[in-house]
Amino acid sequence: MDEVKLFGFWASPFSRRVIWALKLKGVEYEYIEEDLPYNKSDLLLQYNPVHKKIPVLVHGGKPIAESLVILEYIDEVWPHNPLLPKDAYERSVARFWAKFIEEKSHLIAKLYRTDGEEQQEAAKEYFEMLEVLEEHALIGGKKFFGGDEINMVDIAFCSVAHWLRVVEVFAGPKIFEPHKFPRLNSWIQNLKSVPVIKDNLPDTDKMLALLKRWREMLLASKSS
Numbered sequence: 001m002d003e004v005k006l007f008g009f010w011a012s013p014f015s016r017r018v019i020w021a022l023k024l025k026g027v028e029y030e031y032i033e034e035d036l037p038y039n040k041s042d043l044l045l046q047y048n049p050v051h052k053k054i055p056v057l058v059h060g061g062k063p064i065a066e067s068l069v070i071l072e073y074i075d076e077v078w079p080h081n082p083l084l085p086k087d088a089y090e091r092s093v094a095r096f097w098a099k100f101i102e103e104k105s106h107l108i109a110k111l112y113r114t115d116g117e118e119q120q121e122a123a124k125e126y127f128e129m130l131e132v133l134e135e136h137a138l139i140g141g142k143k144f145f146g147g148d149e150i151n152m153v154d155i156a157f158c159s160v161a162h163w164l165r166v167v168e169v170f171a172g173p174k175i176f177e178p179h180k181f182p183r184l185n186s187w188i189q190n191l192k193s194v195p196v197i198k199d200n201l202p203d204t205d206k207m208l209a210l211l212k213r214w215r216e217m218l219l220a221s222k223s224s
Helices: 013-025 042-047 067-077 088-103 106-113 116-137 152-156 158-171 182-192 204-223
Strands: 004-008 030-033 056-059 062-065
Touching (some): 013 158, 042 056, 088 116, 088 152
Antiparallel strands (some): 004 056
16 A cells, blocks of 8 residues: 655644545554744755645655645545545535635635734624625534535635634634534534544643744734
8 A cells, every 4th residue: 555644733723634544444544744934954955845834745645735636646646435426516506605715715724814904804804704704604504514414515615614713812802603504503513523623623721822923923023
């Protein structure tokens, strides 16, 4: 059997996407933790010379980069417990929502890396994204985005489920209020009740300490 390795960073939602997918599939893998943001390993740079970012999945010596690309690769190579629907239309809908969140993925970092008007603009855009999800993506009383089972869209939206609330604690703007997003709030509870997800979330206190330190460093460098 070809060896599977994952280069990641413990606090990254993009790494968690891949970890969750591998766990849901029951795929054994070796995890290599990268020392981000400044001490990337030579192997990471070798395997992802274009973007020089995590996550990178290496399967049989062949590297695959970008988390959503990796998820589709995992689903094709290990087709049991599918992450994408078999129906062509439903599969296209799942890819649409995955692409939607990918285009908004920069906002979570913007919330803790900025302040003032720039942060407020990011908060407004994030709130509007949540409104779209509430009104259009979770209609019909669905437990998960794909229905009764987790699929690629649930995994893609991991930052909404966990990272947003951590950032809200120390960075300022309160965006997610359960009474305004009852469907999303139910989805978050459903997702976090799945053992594979619950057992593979990054430690909240460690994340708070790390992101707070990064925020202070970034804002200090901007003001100097």
